[in-house]
Amino acid sequence: MRLMLERRPEQSRTMTVGSPLIAVAITVAAAGIVFHARGLDPFHALYVYFVEPVMSVWSLEELVVKTAPLVLIGVGLAVCFRANLWNIGAEGQLTAGAITGAAIPILAPEWQSPFALPLMLLAGIAGGAAWAAVPAFLRNRFGVNEILTSLMLVYVAQYLLDWLVRGPWRDPHGYNFPESASFEGWHVLPTLGDGRVHLGAALAVVAVVVLFVFMSRTLKGFEIRVSGEAPRAGGFGGFSRPRTVWFCFALSGGLAGLAGICEAAGPIGQLQPIISPGYGFTAIIVAFLGRLNPIVVLLAGVVLGISYLGGEAAQVELGISDKTAQVFQGTLLFLILACDTLIRYRIRVGRRDDAASAQA
């Protein structure tokens, strides 16, 4: 008995759609088994984890709050991964964007003007893009692997934020807590309606639509896809690989920075030592679950958003750690990658000779 792969003549369309669904289904089943092993009623636990978060207005709003940054970052990463560029430092770019965006309310709290918020968002985008420009520059100029540099810069950004909120940017009236002063007035992201859903959610949807049109309908989008799938062909077509590197990193970094300042000026309302529960890393899973397609990324963002909310709900209601969320997220990415094999290959189980004779 052995597993054997048989290359399909062409990629399976059914499996392109089916593989992420299978992956989600197996993850949920695995979660049920884990809950059962912990002595919980698996169906009740699964209900608490995956269904309850979408059953009330309050939690639906919370879901949107969690999904917005995941989608903002995820669509940018999807474009990057399409170009076969591995920006895995979105968490750092998010942090950098939060810092540069928050500089305005922290350094000039008395400057209250309708222009303040747009400027903060732009500063956030610029900060994230600048942070991502470092790996892009090092790759283009020195040929340094972008995976390692972008990841290293995550730690640097987090320590920079830590230093700022404990040092120069600490709220002087904050009883020595490591936090900046709370943002006020024009420095706060407006909410949509009365709840907690803020402008970031709308920005995420705009980013999805724009990038969908961009990737499927423009020459630049085509250039990025060719550059990723067939770099040599792209070169013959006159597409510049370094330019693609710059573009993809600036785009994904900028969106991560936007997500960062939206978090700081939205749900958090100030700078704290930690401003993200790993959105930048989870967004990698969002991009893959979303087939690197902006529209599908939106759906994938909701799925991963549920996993965050479910983790919190499970902690409160079932008394199990919210760290299960991270485990399920990791499992999900594994399963997506495993199931993607089905797109290109048929799996045969049998002995060597069986397969050979079946082919003949």
Add this chain to the structure above:
Amino acid sequence: MTGLEAILMTIIAAATPLLLAAIGELVAERSGVLNLGVEGMMIMGAIGGFAAAYVSGSAMLGVAAAVGAGVGMSLLFAFLTQTLVSNQVATGLALTLFGLGLSGLIGEAFTGLPGVKLPPVHVPGLSDLPLVGPVLFGQDVIVYASVALTALVAWVLARTRIGLVIRATGGNHHSAHALGYNVIAVRYACIAFGGATAGLAGGYLSLAYTPQWIENMTAGRGWIALALVVFSTWAPRRVAVGAYLFGTVWIMGLYVQGVGIDIAPQLLASLPYLITIAALVALSGNRLLTKVNTPACLGQPFVPDR
């Protein structure tokens, strides 16, 4: 113990996990596999080692569990990338995310508990020598193992038939396959070796370096180890040099703070990551060296056409 001895001891302690994780990843990469999951295997080694040692009370059992956890994680990676031909970069990332999550979950029960420290093994006579005694002959088994494994890998890769097969697999998997070698099996073995040393590196952190469990205690060391492999241009000797250099700079930073020079602790903490980037840039001055030594099939999937 004199001041200099203490400094040298801490340098070796800082370098050992990097050396271990890097030497295993080097073997995997020489066989053509890029496993970005080093951080995930390492952190699972750390929690596996800590948990086993805490429950059993035996540090050596902890070491064995650390290795086992690393191998287990690496086989997951091997199954996906070799048997199911998934994308190696993405799968490595998945391994890291999964490992960080799972270790955090398992580790909740062990946070704040006193660990079991791996005792140093003294070599009779030699340990009493001044300076070199405690530094070279008063370490624990994992430190000795890291040096022995590095020498072993250097020898096997350069001088033995097994090494030749590994290098052939990484250099041109089609030729290796045509010669009758089982490319997938070779890669499985090399990935598992990488998992074993990464697990051991994690075990060193939670059993010797700081004998306790702290969430995310690997703090990016797995990624730095990956950078070390590139930095060494896939040569075991240079991995060792790189790891100790790195340990030296790391510890020097701490001593600078110790003698009263006023530096923000956050800047010191981010130094290793900045140095890693600087080292990768410095290396790029010699692109030829990198180009010649990079295993030609690194990261390329291989499907035998029966």
